[in-house]
Amino acid sequence: MSKGTLAVISGFSGVGKGTVVSRLVKEYPYSLSVSATTRDPRPGEIPDQSYHFISKDRFEELIRDGGLIEWTNYVGNYYGTPRKFIEDEIRQGHDVILEIESDGAFQVRRLYPDAILIYMLPPTFAEVRSRLVGRGTESADKIRSRLAKARDIELDRARQYDFLIVNDDVDTCVKELDKIIRTKSGIRPSQTDLLDKLKKEADSMQL
Ligand code: 5GP
Numbered sequence: 001m002s003k004g005t006l007a008v009i010s011g012f013s014g015v016g017k018g019t020v021v022s023r024l025v026k027e028y029p030y031s032l033s034v035s036a037t038t039r040d041p042r043p044g045e046i047p048d049q050s051y052h053f054i055s056k057d058r059f060e061e062l063i064r065d066g067g068l069i070e071w072t073n074y075v076g077n078y079y080g081t082p083r084k085f086i087e088d089e090i091r092q093g094h095d096v097i098l099e100i101e102s103d104g105a106f107q108v109r110r111l112y113p114d115a116i117l118i119y120m121l122p123p124t125f126a127e128v129r130s131r132l133v134g135r136g137t138e139s140a141d142k143i144r145s146r147l148a149k150a151r152d153i154e155l156d157r158a159r160q161y162d163f164l165i166v167n168d169d170v171d172t173c174v175k176e177l178d179k180i181i182r183t184k185s186g187i188r189p190s191q192t193d194l195l196d197k198l199k200k201e202a203d204s205m206q207l
Contacts, residue, residue, distance in 0.1 A: 001092070001093045002093055003090050003091065003093060004031075004089055004090040004091075004092065004093050004094040004095045004096055005090075005095045005096075005114065005115070005116060005181065006086070006090065006095075006096050006098060006108060006112050006114070006115040006116070007030070007095060007096070007097050007098070007115070007116045007118060007181045008098045008100060008104075008105045008108050008109075008115055008116065008117045008118065009021060009097060009098065009099050009100075009118050009119075009120060009177070010099075010100060010101055010102050010105050010117070010118070010119050010120070010158075010161070011119060011120030011121065011122075011167070012121075012122065012128050012146070012147075012150040012154055013128075013132065013146050013150075014122070014128040014129070014131040014132040014135070014146070015120050015121065015122045015128060015131075015167055016120075016122075016131065016167045016170065016173075017099055017120050017167070018099070019170055020120065020167060020170055020173050020174055020177060021097060021099045023170065023174045024097065024174050024177055024178060025097060027174065027178075028178050029094075029095075030094075030095050030096065030097045030181075031085075031089045031094045031095070031096045031097070032096070032097050032099075033081055033082070033085055033086060033096055033097065033098045033099075034048065034049065034050075034051060034052060034082070034085070035051055035052070035079055035080060035081055035082075035098075035099075035100065036051065036052040036054050036059060036062065036068070036078075036079070036080050036081075036082060037051045037052070037053060037054070037059075037077060037078060037079045037080075038053075038054065038055065038056045038059050038077045038078040038079075039051075039053075039077035039079075040053070041053050042137050043137070052082070056078065059071075059078045059080065060078075062080065062082075063080070066083065067082060067083055067084070068080035068081055068082060068083060069081050069082075069083045069086055069107070069108060069111055069112075070100070070103075070104040070105075070107035070108050070111070071104065071107075072100075072101060072103040072104050072107075074101055074103075075142070075145060075146060075149070079100070079101070079104070080104070081098055081100060081104065081108070086098075095181065102119075102153075102154060102157040102158075102160075102161075105117050105161070106157075106160070116162050116163070116180070116181060116184060117160075117161040117162045117163070118161060118162065118163045118164075118165055118177065118180055118181075118186075119157075119158040119161040119163070119164050119165070119189075120164075120165050120166075120167050120173075121158070121164055121165070121166050121167070121194060121195075121198060122166070122167060122198075123166060123167070123168050124198075124201060125147075125150075125151075125198055125201045125202045125205060126201070126205070128147065128150070129143070129147060129205075132146065132147070147202075147205075150202070151199075151202040151203070151205075155195055155198060155199050155202065158189060158195055159189045159190075159195060160189075161189060162188070163180050163185075163186040163187060163188065163189075164186070164187045164188075164189055164192065164194060164195070165177060165180065165186065165187070166194065
């Protein structure tokens with residue numbers, strides 16, 4: 001049996017990747033990696049389905065024991081991908097989706113050079129801000145820090161991904177994502193000015 005593929009999906013928070021990814025794994029035969037995190041659950045999140053919500057001590061123990069294939073500290077909380085699920089699934093030939101940020105994505109690429117790294121972009125930066133504000137789960141300060149991070153770091157990191165995808169419409173985006181993973185083809189960062197356009201827009205925003 002051939003080994004499964006790892007598809008890593010990243011994007012700014014507020015770009016809607018959660019919605020797209022949950023539709024993708026519902027409608028297509030992909031396995032979804034559930035991350036561990038030390039952040040508090042948000043309303044509506046289900047333990048061990050949305051995340052494994054664990055303590056800082058437990059997280060640090062997992063790091064020491066090699067129980068994570070990657071981990072990072074993002075805006076004050078730990079996030080990481082449990083090793084066992086990933087290894088079991090790819091051994092069984094299943095394709096696995098990881099929804100993680102860019103620091104973790106590059107760690108995955110180093111460990112699994114065949115992994116496909118896909119970066120999800122919003123049509124505009126203004127849209128990201130209004131989605132984050134609309135979600136109403138975070139303070140204005142936290143939103144500002146997430147957006148500033150997106151502008152200062154994420155846009156440049158997106159250039160190092162294998163493929164870009166724009167979340168203009170959820171249905172289309174889900175189909176596109178499946179196609180990129182199956183065919184290992186799509187929009188390469190070097191073939192488009194999408195990132196330059198977003199950078200220009202972000203630079204003109206007051207953060
Ligand atoms: P949120 O707190 O909004 O659920 O997630 C914050 C960020 O952490 C998102 O960019 C999300 O993709 C990322 N993230 C979630 N799980 C993991 C993980 O296991 N590893 C890494 N490196 N990032 C993660």
